[in-house]
Amino acid sequence: MTDRAMKGGGPGKSGWHVAVLGGGAWGTALALAMLRAGHTVRLFARDPETVAAIGRGENPRYLPGIAIAPGIKATSDMEAALTGADCVLTVTPAQALRATLAAARDHMPAGIPLVLCAKGIERDTGALLSAIAAEILPPNPVAALSGPSFASDVARGLPTAVVVAAGDEALAANLAARFSAENLRCYSSDDLIGVEIGGALKNVFAIAAGAVTGAGLGASAQAAMVTRGFVELRRIGAAFGARPETLMGLSGLGDLLLTCSSAQSRNFAYGLALGQGKALSGLPLAEGVPTAAIAARIAAEREIDAPIIAAVAAILDGTITIGQAVTALMTRPLKTETND
Numbered sequence: 176m177t178d179r180a181m182k183g184g185g186p187g188k189s190g191w192h193v194a195v196l197g198g199g200a201w202g203t204a205l206a207l208a209m210l211r212a213g214h215t216v217r218l219f220a221r222d223p224e225t226v227a228a229i230g231r232g233e234n235p236r237y238l239p240g241i242a243i244a245p246g247i248k249a250t251s252d253m254e255a256a257l258t259g260a261d262c263v264l265t266v267t268p269a270q271a272l273r274a275t276l277a278a279a280r281d282h283m284p285a286g287i288p289l290v291l292c293a294k295g296i297e298r299d300t301g302a303l304l305s306a307i308a309a310e311i312l313p314p315n316p317v318a319a320l321s322g323p324s325f326a327s328d329v330a331r332g333l334p335t336a337v338v339v340a341a342g343d344e345a346l347a348a349n350l351a352a353r354f355s356a357e358n359l360r361c362y363s364s365d366d367l368i369g370v371e372i373g374g375a376l377k378n379v380f381a382i383a384a385g386a387v388t389g390a391g392l393g394a395s396a397q398a399a400m401v402t403r404g405f406v407e408l409r410r411i412g413a414a415f416g417a418r419p420e421t422l423m424g425l426s427g428l429g430d431l432l433l434t435c436s437s438a439q440s441r442n443f444a445y446g447l448a449l450g451q452g453k454a455l456s457g458l459p460l461a462e463g464v465p466t467a468a469i470a471a472r473i474a475a476e477r478e479i480d481a482p483i484i485a486a487v488a489a490i491l492d493g494t495i496t497i498g499q500a501v502t503a504l505m506t507r508p509l510k511t512e513t514n515d
């Protein structure tokens with residue numbers, strides 16, 4: 176761990192200056208969580224209206240009805256957000272991470288940890304977010320924060336558990352200790368890739384779960400899809416070098432349970448609309464849409480058996496209907512149940 180990444184570490188932690196990049200639902204919720212954990216927080220939002228709203232103590236576009244504490248200083252000035260930061264949380268969508276880091280690069284303090292909080296795989300390249308960070312900001316150690324955590328729950332201070340992962344175990348433990356607060360319990364992990372894969376792929380199955388519900392396919396189909404989807408998640412995880420036990424944890428099974436069972440999930444809600452044949456334009460961010468396409472490509476290229484991911488990708492690009500996908504999945508050759 177670098178000196179900057181360790182600064183002020185150890186028992187009796189002192190507050191950090193935390194920069195949060197992204198003024199959407201999750202960025203705002205994490206800013207509140209960081210404040211509660213005893214840090215000073217600057218939040219970068221590219222939209223001046225969001226900055227002004229946070230200044231008034233609200234973010235009605237992304238977290239309606241939730242009061243934003245005055246301690247959160249919002250700005251559209253990247254340099255002002257990053258100057259003097261001890262740690263940066265990147266909370267723009269996965270497909271925007273490259274642009275966010277490029278905009279931050281010239282102002283990023285050397286050696287401070289970057290904590291990736293988006294969930295996805297880059298659509299065009301197949302890169303995990305940690306690989307993008309390492310490419311654009313090689314001097315900064317990288318971590319990821321993931322797990323079952325709806326922004327509105329965290330913003331309200333409801334009890335939530337997440338996992339903070341970094342290749343450097345000591346960094347992960349330091350970040351987890353610093354981010355934890357009364358109602359935010361952060362576990363640590365040194366399986367960065369496992370935690371990233373779990374968070375990214377669960378979104379694809381959350382879309383599928385919403386579609387199963389929306390199309391009225393029944394609770395049995397739902398359970399079968401989530402179970403077999405989890406097998407696919409672990410197969411792709413294994414191909415990336417994720418540890419199987421990581422995927423049994425919060426960022427994997429935990430996040431699947433949450434987002435495959437609740438219309439509060441935007442990915443589930445997207446699938447629900449799809450299953451009901453409703454319009455999809457104008458729906459909130461559904462990270463599983465680009466991730467389904469690239470995950471299907473990765474699975475095909477690496478010859479990983481992932482028929483549900485392939486079906487979700489094909490439904491989303493309009494190649495097949497939900498009905499055709501169900502028929503294809505139900506009529507695959509019978510086989511022994513293998514769960515790996």
Ligand SMILES: NC(=O)C1=CN([C@@H]2O[C@H](COP(=O)(O)OP(=O)(O)OC[C@H]3O[C@@H](n4cnc5c(N)ncnc54)[C@H](OP(=O)(O)O)[C@@H]3O)[C@@H](O)[C@H]2O)C=CC1
Binds near residue numbers: 222225325
């Ligand atoms: N919401 C949740 O419950 C959780 C979300 N996450 C993950 O966090 C990530 C962000 O999600 P969330 O905050 O909910 O999304 P939102 O849609 O609520 O907010 C996205 C934010 O990113 C900004 N943004 C979008 N595109 C760009 C860009 N190209 N450059 C700079 N800023 C951009 C938006 O700015 P603008 O308003 O100007 O468009 C907005 O501030 C996702 O990967 C999601 O999976 C993880 C856990 C929980």
Ligand SMILES: O=C(CO)COP(=O)(O)O
Binds near residue numbers: 378439440441443462
């Ligand atoms: O990742 C999340 C909760 O852990 C949020 O899920 P959605 O992006 O589907 O709302």
